[in-house]
Amino acid sequence: MAIRWGSYKVKGIHDELIRATGRSRPAARELCQYLSALRDEEIAEYKAAAELAIRVMGITFRVYTEAEGSIDRAWPFDIIPRIIAHDEWRRIEAGLRQRVRALNLFIDDVYHGQRALKDRIVPAELIADSKNFRPQCVGIDPPRGVWAHICGSDLVRDSDGTVYVLEDNLRVPSGVSYMLENRAVMKRVFPELFQSHSIQPVDDYPSQLYDMLASLSPRPGPRPEVVVLTPGVFNSAYFEHSYLAQQMGAELVEGGDLVVGDDDCVYMRTVAGPARVDVIYRRIDDLFLDPEVFQSDSLLGVPGLMRAWKGGKVALANAPGAGVADDKVIYSYVPDLIRYYLAEEPLLPNVPTYRCVNRAERDHVIANLEHLVVKPANESGGYGMLIGPQSTAEERERFARLIRRDPRNYIAQPHLTLSTTPTLVGNRVEPRHVDLRPFILSGEQTYVTTGGLTRVALRKGSSVVNSSQGGGSKDTWIVDAEA
Numbered sequence: 001m002a003i004r005w006g007s008y009k010v011k012g013i014h015d016e017l018i019r020a021t022g023r024s025r026p027a028a029r030e031l032c033q034y035l036s037a038l039r040d041e042e043i044a045e046y047k048a049a050a051e052l053a054i055r056v057m058g059i060t061f062r063v064y065t066e067a068e069g070s071i072d073r074a075w076p077f078d079i080i081p082r083i084i085a086h087d088e089w090r091r092i093e094a095g096l097r098q099r100v101r102a103l104n105l106f107i108d109d110v111y112h113g114q115r116a117l118k119d120r121i122v123p124a125e126l127i128a129d130s131k132n133f134r135p136q137c138v139g140i141d142p143p144r145g146v147w148a149h150i151c152g153s154d155l156v157r158d159s160d161g162t163v164y165v166l167e168d169n170l171r172v173p174s175g176v177s178y179m180l181e182n183r184a185v186m187k188r189v190f191p192e193l194f195q196s197h198s199i200q201p202v203d204d205y206p207s208q209l210y211d212m213l214a215s216l217s218p219r220p221g222p223r224p225e226v227v228v229l230t231p232g233v234f235n236s237a238y239f240e241h242s243y244l245a246q247q248m249g250a251e252l253v254e255g256g257d258l259v260v261g262d263d264d265c266v267y268m269r270t271v272a273g274p275a276r277v278d279v280i281y282r283r284i285d286d287l288f289l290d291p292e293v294f295q296s297d298s299l300l301g302v303p304g305l306m307r308a309w310k311g312g313k314v315a316l317a318n319a320p321g322a323g324v325a326d327d328k329v330i331y332s333y334v335p336d337l338i339r340y341y342l343a344e345e346p347l348l349p350n351v352p353t354y355r356c357v358n359r360a361e362r363d364h365v366i367a368n369l370e371h372l373v374v375k376p377a378n379e380s381g382g383y384g385m386l387i388g389p390q391s392t393a394e395e396r397e398r399f400a401r402l403i404r405r406d407p408r409n410y411i412a413q414p415h416l417t418l419s420t421t422p423t424l425v426g427n428r429v430e431p432r433h434v435d436l437r438p439f440i441l442s443g444e445q446t447y448v449t450t451g452g453l454t455r456v457a458l459r460k461g462s463s464v465v466n467s468s469q470g471g472g473s474k475d476t477w478i479v480d481a482e483a
Helices: 028-035 041-057 086-110 124-128 176-189 191-196 205-214 238-248 305-310 334-342 359-367 393-405
Strands: 060-065 068-076 075-083 150-157 163-169 228-230 251-252 258-260 267-268 275-277 280-284 315-317 370-375 412-415 420-425 430-439 439-442 446-448 455-459 471-479
Touching: 028 075, 028 191, 028 471, 041 068, 041 176, 041 370, 060 238, 075 086, 075 176, 075 430, 075 455, 086 150, 086 163, 086 334, 086 430, 086 439, 086 446, 086 471, 150 420, 163 191, 176 191, 176 205, 176 238, 176 455, 176 471, 191 305, 205 238, 205 280, 205 315, 205 430, 228 238, 258 305, 334 420, 420 455
Parallel strands: 075 471, 228 251, 228 280, 280 315
Antiparallel strands: 060 068, 150 163, 150 430, 150 439, 258 267, 267 275, 370 412, 420 430, 430 455, 439 446, 455 471
């Protein structure tokens, strides 16, 4: 028995591939026809081939548990891609470019004149209380005025098809390596589909990333020294750090591999002697970057690194302090910031958001916890959240206490019915909820990945897509249906 789309039910929800009528969306028509022509044995063979490719390619992710510590697991991957029509993607891409432009203007403003705070576009007390505002960055002018060079904005689609921005990741956003590896796996398993479909490529990301980083170099030259600074092999994103360094032809270094000289330049220890470093793609949080300035007992960073950065001797991406706009409370003001700095209407809407720091909104949130999703301002990976419709009375009481104790730290949003996409379960397809993380590079030019990392909630009915909490992934195809 092959896949029967007639038995795939879409009701009261937006599915990325199949309409409520049971017919495929235009951009997915050829793929659905192809899949429905496969026999069960062929589907099982393709699935096994993908799992083998993931093992052979060494694609892993790391999770931490109290009982077992850190564990490397094979990357969970579904072989049915998620498809977005090219015309729609162009509109999304324009919205992402607009959003990141405004965010960089805001961060630069926060560390200089604070015009938006004085004009009360964003309350000044939110910055004063921010865990990611770095007073050490006030007055610094990073190259081109860009602070968030790499941004990963999470997008979701509601039941009516509207695409919303769920959050912006501006500190050390991760996941792009899995976007690239997903495509590599699909090309190995389904080479014929890439010959017959008009699928936009994603393979140029490493070269775009290198070019962006190189454009930040304080020294003119044809090939500046770019390194990727990792906390080390025990970090959950170490696979990505090593993968991106390898793809860019850059050195992967740890803090102990670098030293700041008497001339305030950064040098890498090599067998041939010290080699000057021009640009550091750092995958270490601000507080661990430089023990002379931040956490004094950190062994991950480089003493004197902030001094080198402030003196313009080395470029850091993302710039320290960029996380001030990563805060989920600040996120709620991004549409206002777009209007303020760019005099434009936002092309992509935010999910409606309640700010618990405001008394009336806080009271509403506490009275309606069973209907809302509550998030702490600075957590990631799906940790520290309350999903109201799936919560117990005890959990809601605990969150009410947390919100009252520290209202600045919480926002709440309605529980959206995330879009679904067909996902292989055994030898049949079932709908599973998805989100999307595109990546935006900002330097001399702005670059947006064609698509991004689609994360899928593999558990039936779940909307938690994080891999650390049971989520998986799919390849994302931007398809020109007219080609």
